[in-house]
Amino acid sequence: MNTVAIIGGGFSGTMVAVNLARLSERPLRIVIINSKRPLGRGTAYGTSRSEHVLNVAARNMSALPDFPTHFLDWLRSRSEYSDRAEGELRELFAPRRVYGDYLRGLLAAYENPIDSRCQVQIETIEDEAIDVKIDGRARVILKSGLEIEAERVVLATGNQPPRLFPSSSPLRHDPRYRSDPWSDWLSRLPAPGGKIVLLGTGLTMIDIVLTLREIGWDGQIVAVSRGGRLPQSHFRGIAYDDFLPEDTQTLGLNGLRSLVQKHCDRLRQMSQNPAIVVDKLRPHTQKIWRSLTGDEKREFLSKNASEWNVLRHRIAASVHSKVTDALDSGRLQIVAGTVERLVPGEQEIEILMRDSSGAEFTQAGDLVINCTGPMAELSETASPLFSNLLSRGLVQSDELDMGVRADDEFAIINSVGDAVGVMYAIGPLLKGELWETTAVPELRGQALRLAETLLHREPRQIVEAEVIEYYI
Numbered sequence: 159m160n161t162v163a164i165i166g167g168g169f170s171g172t173m174v175a176v177n178l179a180r181l182s183e184r185p186l187r188i189v190i191i192n193s194k195r196p197l198g199r200g201t202a203y204g205t206s207r208s209e210h211v212l213n214v215a216a217r218n219m220s221a222l223p224d225f226p227t228h229f230l231d232w233l234r235s236r237s238e239y240s241d242r243a244e245g246e247l248r249e250l251f252a253p254r255r256v257y258g259d260y261l262r263g264l265l266a267a268y269e270n271p272i273d274s275r276c277q278v279q280i281e282t283i284e285d286e287a288i289d290v291k292i293d294g295r296a297r298v299i300l301k302s303g304l305e306i307e308a309e310r311v312v313l314a315t316g317n318q319p320p321r322l323f324p325s326s327s328p329l330r331h332d333p334r335y336r337s338d339p340w341s342d343w344l345s346r347l348p349a350p351g352g353k354i355v356l357l358g359t360g361l362t363m364i365d366i367v368l369t370l371r372e373i374g375w376d377g378q379i380v381a382v383s384r385g386g387r388l389p390q391s392h393f394r395g396i397a398y399d400d401f402l403p404e405d406t407q408t409l410g411l412n413g414l415r416s417l418v419q420k421h422c423d424r425l426r427q428m429s430q431n432p433a434i435v436v437d438k439l440r441p442h443t444q445k446i447w448r449s450l451t452g453d454e455k456r457e458f459l460s461k462n463a464s465e466w467n468v469l470r471h472r473i474a475a476s477v478h479s480k481v482t483d484a485l486d487s488g489r490l491q492i493v494a495g496t497v498e499r500l501v502p503g504e505q506e507i508e509i510l511m512r513d514s515s516g517a518e519f520t521q522a523g524d525l526v527i528n529c530t531g532p533m534a535e536l537s538e539t540a541s542p543l544f545s546n547l548l549s550r551g552l553v554q555s556d557e558l559d560m561g562v563r564a565d566d567e568f569a570i571i572n573s574v575g576d577a578v579g580v581m582y583a584i585g586p587l588l589k590g591e592l593w594e595t596t597a598v599p600e601l602r603g604q605a606l607r608l609a610e611t612l613l614h615r616e617p618r619q620i621v622e623a624e625v626i627e628y629y630i
């Protein structure tokens with residue numbers, strides 16, 4: 159019996175396993191190796207807190223692209239959602255822990271199948287994969303010393319942890335600093351009236367502000383980032399005509415920018431949100447990205463990516479209004495500046511920063527949490543797995559060093575440029591190749607396609623219009 163080893167048990171790894179299990183017509187052994195985050199839930203859906211809600215409406219969160227209402231139907235089967243009106247349920251931003259239950263349940267159905275005809279066995283191992291050796295077959299080496307032999311290996315390891323900030327003395331064991339925003343920080347809250355500094359003003363920062371509000375913590379929160387910009391709220395959009403040319407391949411970065419500019423201006427004139435342009439582009443983003451040259455991609459990253467990210471990553475209106483309340487009441491303050499260094503003092507941790515004119519200033523916090531998001535460069539990884547794979551040339555960084563190189567079928571391209579077809583990648587690891595590869599609407603399609611590739615099956619024809627409804 160063939161074995162597929164999947165490294166990483168978040169959304170991506172889980173859904174590759176589920177798709178393999180539901181599509182395989184032959185006996186197959188699947189081994190999911192997962193560490194640090196809860197199996198089936200991963201980083202995003204591993205939270206146990208109800209105030210952490212999805213940032214995509216329920217109608218677009220099916221984990222299965224060929225069953226667009228799968229998540230909605232599952233929600234409907236739960237007593238707390240069963241009598242919600244259809245329209246209300248479709249637009250619901252459900253708690254992420256509930257979405258985690260959905261994914262965990264999908265996996266459990268195949269881990270312990272009640273259908274005796276199921277030919278697939280799924281095993282899960284709580285351990286860290288630290289290396290893969292390939293010699294015809296693959297051997298995944300685990301931290302515990304265990305080795306898993308497999309015909310195919312899927313790298314579904316998610317995002318890298320945030321970058322470490324330079325510090326005047328080591329912060330690793332300092333109880334006033336949390337480098338991982340998903341680890342426990344609630345047990346380290348400053349005394350009432352204290353101050354928490356959040357490094358970053360994106361979605362992770364919002365999660366923490368919501369939790370502090372929920373528990374009624376009454377101190378001051380300062381959130382810092384280079385531009386000091388906050389995620390925007392979702393909004394009810396309008397049906398806007400498709401504006402992309404038939405052949406997006408020839409647009410180039412300049413063509414794309416002027417098209418986007420033109421339609422943003424037009425939407426503003428219509429008193430509509432220009433973010434509609436990003437939503438309209440989304441089904442085509444990967445194709446457009448792949449058609450850009452390396453220089454164009456680099457230019458986009460340095461000049462346009464931060465604006466793109468603000469328009470692209472939006473939050474539920476209810477979450478946005480809670481953050482606005484915190485700002486209005488003065489409990490939350492946003493500061494623009496670049497963090498240079500952290501200096502742990504006797505009482506507080508000082509954060510040395512520079513403003514846009516280059517002038518130095520400081521902030522100080524009783525608790526400092528790094529919410530800056532994943533480190534971008536793969537070559538600087540602290541992961542033993544990727545250090546080993548990179549050093550032996552089994553994977554290579556993509557041209558932007560944001561993840562690994564892979565072909566159109568997600569097969570890893572090694573350092574001599576060969577797609578050997580033993581190791582595959584999915585999810586945020588493909589950011590340099592695809593740009594848009596972090597959220598469920600893209601990952602569910604990748605998970606299905608990758609399972610089909612591993613099973614040598616033709617791709618299913620999915621009617622995109624049914625599935626992709628981005629604007630609300």
Ligand SMILES: Cc1cc2nc3c(=O)[nH]c(=O)nc-3n(C[C@H](O)[C@H](O)[C@H](O)COP(=O)(O)OP(=O)(O)OC[C@H]3O[C@@H](n4cnc5c(N)ncnc54)[C@H](O)[C@@H]3O)c2cc1C
Nearest residue numbers: 166168169170193195200201202212213287316585597598
């Ligand atoms: C806070 C947050 C909220 C989000 N909300 C939404 C949302 O509402 N809607 C949406 O569409 N998208 C959302 N996203 C995007 C989200 O990234 C994806 O939906 C998806 O969860 C990514 O899953 P993944 O499996 O690729 O990565 P992850 O969830 O990070 O899972 C990777 C897993 O692999 C493990 N791992 C890594 N390396 C190894 C190793 N060497 N050995 C063993 N295990 C390893 C990790 O510890 C982790 O458990 C959100 C993301 C975050 C971070």
